[in-house]
Amino acid sequence: MTDNILELDGISQAYGQHLVVKNLSLRLVKGQIGCLLGESGCGKTTVLRTIAGFEPLLAGQIRLAGQEVSRPGWSLPPAKRAIGMVFQDYALFPHLTIFDNVAFGLKGLDRAAKVIRVNEMLELVGLGGSQAKYPHEISGGQQQRVALARALAPRPNLLLMDEPFSNLDVTLRERLSMEVRDILKAYGATALFVTHNQQEAFAVADQIGVMRDGTLLQWSNGHQLYHHPADPGVARFVGEGVLLPGVVRSERQVETGLGMLNGSFSAPCSGGCAVDVLVRPEDVVHDDASPVKAEVVRRYFRGANVLYSLRLASGDLVQALVPSHCDHAPGEKIGIRQDVRHIVLFPKGG
Numbered sequence: 001m002t003d004n005i006l007e008l009d010g011i012s013q014a015y016g017q018h019l020v021v022k023n024l025s026l027r028l029v030k031g032q033i034g035c036l037l038g039e040s041g042c043g044k045t046t047v048l049r050t051i052a053g054f055e056p057l058l059a060g061q062i063r064l065a066g067q068e069v070s071r072p073g074w075s076l077p078p079a080k081r082a083i084g085m086v087f088q089d090y091a092l093f094p095h096l097t098i099f100d101n102v103a104f105g106l107k108g109l110d111r112a113a114k115v116i117r118v119n120e121m122l123e124l125v126g127l128g129g130s131q132a133k134y135p136h137e138i139s140g141g142q143q144q145r146v147a148l149a150r151a152l153a154p155r156p157n158l159l160l161m162d163e164p165f166s167n168l169d170v171t172l173r174e175r176l177s178m179e180v181r182d183i184l185k186a187y188g189a190t191a192l193f194v195t196h197n198q199q200e201a202f203a204v205a206d207q208i209g210v211m212r213d214g215t216l217l218q219w220s221n222g223h224q225l226y227h228h229p230a231d232p233g234v235a236r237f238v239g240e241g242v243l244l245p246g247v248v249r250s251e252r253q254v255e256t257g258l259g260m261l262n263g264s265f266s267a268p269c270s271g272g273c274a275v276d277v278l279v280r281p282e283d284v285v286h287d288d289a290s291p292v293k294a295e296v297v298r299r300y301f302r303g304a305n306v307l308y309s310l311r312l313a314s315g316d317l318v319q320a321l322v323p324s325h326c327d328h329a330p331g332e333k334i335g336i337r338q339d340v341r342h343i344v345l346f347p348k349g350g
């Protein structure tokens with residue numbers, strides 16, 4: 001008996017000569033929500049389509065709930081995989097009521113059992129009472145929740161969601177992404193979704209995989225991804241910040257334009273070597289009392305915070321996230337101190 005619901009072992013997929021998924025492996029255990037995050041064209045949708053059984057495998061193996069479903073030359077048909085799918089455009093049937101939309105995949109149940117199941121699913125997504133409405137009579141966010149109810153109704157082993165929030169406006173997208181996480185957790189669903197929006201990935205997923213050009217660069221939780229990115233590419237793609245030049249001075253000290261940073265780190269080289277140090281905007285604290293001054297180069301007002309781009313005395317640039325009570329214009333010198341709690345170093349120029 002395995003707790004693994006989804007296992008991808010070294011899968012590769014190509015369209016003609018174009019290799020779009022390269023030796024990708026990951027696992028999801030029961031009840032876990034995973035996310036593939038990456039820029040447009042990096043192969044996220046192709047991975048979903050391959051898991052759903054719409055694309056053949058070039059190499060590797062896919063197992064669902066312990067059963068092999070894809071290997072090169074053989075593939076279990078999509079309809080036999082017990083997978084639910086949610087797409088960005090909801091794909092509800094416009095001429096069917098909400099009840100009939102959710103009941104659509106419930107083959108083999110009698111009418112009474114269908115009513116119970118549909119009502120249960122609509123309650124789960126907060127739309128009890130909407131059974132008789134048509135899709136055009138409810139909002140986009142509600143339609144996406146109906147799509148979720150429809151996908152979960154047949155009790156799939158795994159739910160796949162392709163950019164499920166991308167058709168919604170920003171505020172609704174944030175709210176719905178949190179609601180969807182709550183719904184999936186309440187239901188105990190195992191799900192994999194894809195997005196190019198990192199806030200969405202952080203809000204919804206337990207495990208996030210960053211993809212670039214068909215390769216999975218890192219598969220870990222949001223905290224790990226943000227604070228311990230596996231390489232400079234992941235560091236730049238996830239979150240903000242800079243790679244600040246530094247020199248490793250000892251096992252626990254690295255010298256930078258922000259001063260000496262002390263703490264544990266794994267150095268990519270021995271003492272005296274040049275490195276790039278990841279400095280996030282919250283690692284640089286605005287402090288009028290600090291003797292260290294930096295010049296405001298740019299300011300991005302964000303409502304609650306201002307993201308400043310600052311030039312250090314060394315000439316290096318850093319960013320600082322500062323509550324927006326205080327407001328400083330480009331050219332001003334402000335006091336700062338470093339609060340780098342996770343020291344992440346990469347080989348110089350990596």
Ligand SMILES: Nc1ncnc2c1ncn2[C@@H]1O[C@H](COP(=O)(O)OP(=O)(O)OP(=O)(O)O)[C@@H](O)[C@H]1O
Nearest residue numbers: 015018020038039040041042043044045046047196
């Ligand atoms: N049916 C197809 N035939 C040929 N090439 C394809 C096909 N579908 C996708 N591709 C190519 O495969 C690559 C990966 O596409 P995919 O849709 O998986 O990326 P994605 O990360 O999901 O992008 P997006 O976020 O834009 O949907 C792209 O270069 C794309 O042009």
